[in-house]
Amino acid sequence: MKASLHTLHLRVPFRIAHGVSSTRQVLRLHEGDHIAEAPFVPYYAEDPAETLRLVSLPVLPQRLPRAASLAFNLLRHDIVCQAQSIPLRAIAAQKLGPEGTTPPACHSLGIPEDLHAFGDRVEQLAKQFRVLKLKLGSGDLGLDIATVSIARYAAPEADLLLDVNGGWDPVQAPAMIEKLAEYQPALIEQPIHHSHGVDAWEDLRARLPARCPPIFADESAQNAEDVAALAPYVDGVNVKLLKCGSFDGAIAMIAKARAEGLKVLLGCMIESSLGTTAAAHLAPWADWIDLDGHLHIANDDFSGLHFTSSGELEMPARSGIGAVPASPGPV
Ligand SMILES: [Mg+2]
Structure with missing residues (x-):
């Protein structure tokens, strides 16, 4: 090796x-x-x-x-x-049962520097992707609200996944969630920092109205045990291969989430198509997928999963992970 x-x-x-x-x-x-x-x-x-x-x-x-x-x-x-x-997903099928419908692909946008350019970018991306993830938690609550407002205006039909990466404090979070509900996001991910622990999630849930956007945990849910602990207070969890350190651990997180009645967002890190293709084998058991890590890099040297012009995920028809070294482009 x-x-x-x-x-x-x-x-x-x-x-x-x-x-x-x-x-x-x-x-x-x-x-x-x-x-x-x-x-x-x-x-x-x-x-x-x-x-x-x-x-x-x-x-x-x-x-x-x-x-x-x-x-x-x-x-x-x-x-x-x-x-x-x-294919790798055959291992997941042994534990999770028959494949479901693969959700549409998502494209993520970082915290904007220039809101005008950001609006143009959202409008452009929405032509291919029905699901867009917006990174919030800029440290400026006004900028976070403007980010969502501009994206909603630029992509009125898109499903917006709002990922705060723990960037709001527990006092601000309920008001921000209520405010951003006006823009009808599909979900809000990790509004509070993972260092606060499960008690803060319980407190957050108690402060939210019964009708509010689905709340998902990401950094707070590192493995199946965390999923079980958070289950009373969240609507879903973000499952990533790296968090639990194995494909099997991710399968266990999905199994636990489903047993607890939670939704599953399948995510990834910034990685090449070799990494995102491995994660994408779990897409048939997810409710949302966020597998665009390879689209953010300029030197992706693997070829595997593919997003069609209408934003559908297509997997390679190969066994195993199924990603192969990319052939060099035209000189
Ligand atoms: Mg996240």
């Missing part, structure tokens, strides 16, 4: 409540023709070089950084699935 780090360059710096990024690193593990990827994200503070050192040791440590756990897990699944000529 070989391990390597790969740097992804963002097309434009992506601003969310956690900060601004212009590059991201991913870990890649190779075994013969098999390859798997897992991203590093700033908020887990895992060191890529240290992770590479650990996975290159002759004997692996008992506990690995989550990026390493995920890459190993995906590599193993890819090897097993390709040997059986089945």
